[in-house]
Amino acid sequence: EVQLVESGGGLVQPGGSLRLSCAASGFTFSDYWMTWVRQAPGKGLEWVANIKQDGSEKNYVDSVKGRFTISRDNTENSLFLSMNSLRAEDTALYYCARKHPAVGTPLDFWGQGTLVTVPS
């Protein structure tokens, strides 16, 4: 059974840092692109970043470029999101998701999310 379990969220002051983790199991982690998606309270989905199977390609939404870094450890079946210079608008539930093998960017398995709160 595919499982994605996020951790590392919490309350952090503006300008602070956090590192989110996502532990994957039930599939060959190194075979898949992985993605972070966030959802602010009561709002819609926002794509944040993704990373290729071997970590050689990474993409970021403009609003986090230069502040967030996505990475992975295929030996530990783990995905990470390092977040610096956090702002109130980064407050959201952060989901780790696996990209379906199909063409494009469909996300076929999602974790339960970890909540990041940055007070204004």
Add this chain to the structure above:
Amino acid sequence: QSVLTQPPSVSAAPGQKVTISCSGSSSNIGSKFVSWYQQLPGTTPKLLIYEDNKRPSGIPDRFSGSKSGTSATLGITGLQTGDEADYYCGTWDISLSFGVFGGGTKLTVL
């Protein structure tokens, strides 16, 4: 605001059909495959449609996807109260070089 445009809400009666539109541009929907997600209240998003019109295993054929030019459509037939959820379209934008979602559409089954 979102790169992809969806109506904020749609509604229909049980047993009826509803469609949800997703409008984009040549740099996203017009050149990349579209996916659709269902998010039931209090739950994580679930993949309903990928590559414009394909259903993952376990998704009933009441759900269908189509695309024409820079717009995509999700269709749901035989509506059930359990279909009440938020629905999102998503794809890649080749100009922005990142993934994009629509703002979401809340489906109410009256």
